[in-house]
Amino acid sequence: MLQVNRLGPQIGAEILGVDIRKLDQETFDVIYQTWLDCNIIAVRDQTLELEDFFTYSRRFGNLYAHPSKSTRHPDHPELTVLGVNKFDKKGKLDKAIYGRGSDNWHTDGAYDEIPFKATQLYALAIPSQGGDTLFASMYAAYDALPRDLKDRVGERQGGFTYGGRRKATALLNAEDRDWTPVWHPIIRTHPETGRKGLYFDPGKIVAIEGLPEDESDALIEELTNYMIQPDAEYHHKWRKGDVVIWDNRCTYHRAAADYPPEEDRIHWRVSIKPPV
Secondary structure (H helix, E strand, O other), X not given: OOEEEEOOOXXXXXXXXXXXXXXXXXXXXXXXXXXXXXOEEEEOOOOOOXXXXXXXXXXXXXXXXXXXXXXXXXXXXXXXXXXXXXXXXXXOEOHHHHOOOOOOOEOOXXXXXOOOOEEEEEEEEOOOOOOOEEEEEHHHHHXXXXXXXXXXXXXXXXXXXXXXXXXXXXXXXXXXXXXXXXXXXXXXXXXXXXXXXXXXXXXXXXXXXXXXXXXXXXXXXXXHOOOOOHHHEEEEOOOXXXXXXXXXXXXXXXXXXXXXXXXXXXXXXXXXXXXX
């Protein structure tokens, strides 16, 4: 029987007692609403084949092939396999793979004209310690902005690319490293909940609309300071069999690159966009 437990004061919930391979629409509707209410949910204790994972993921939207071609599944480009091939032929740790997603708080897919709705992971192998994924609420970040800062941002848009101002494109093939910025509102109203959030990614944003470079950079740094509100975080400690989905429209996340590098931390990942 389906059971929902809240995991954080503002975001995060776990769902127990379901097999996502056998969900009727009524049960899925409860799961989906819990996700909207809690930003990120973990469905525990699943045993999935690849097609099971795809079928469940498509109930949230359309699957999208991630720009990082080197970590795509060879037969299924919409699937990224995280945590594999982190040592080169000489046994040297590839820090870009080991520490993927740990550089800064971010939201996935802001660099796309149609940004990612969600990201979903399925845990195949979990290290003995560390390797958590940290989440935080964009709603809380917006609520924490002083009135004058909200007014300064107003309806301004941010320009985003994959590599951002640092041009951090190490995980991309050479032919995929040249990006034209796409523009999204920095204060964004969630299309399903109607709540406002600070839609922001310091690692992907290159400029703020209508400002000279120095003012744009200063405002980016100021907004970065408000992203993470301590009472609006949830840190997920992975268990094998977890299926975790987060809402990129209202959630920041980062990986904790603190697990023993000789141990496996392997996930299937899909990027999900809204249905066309």
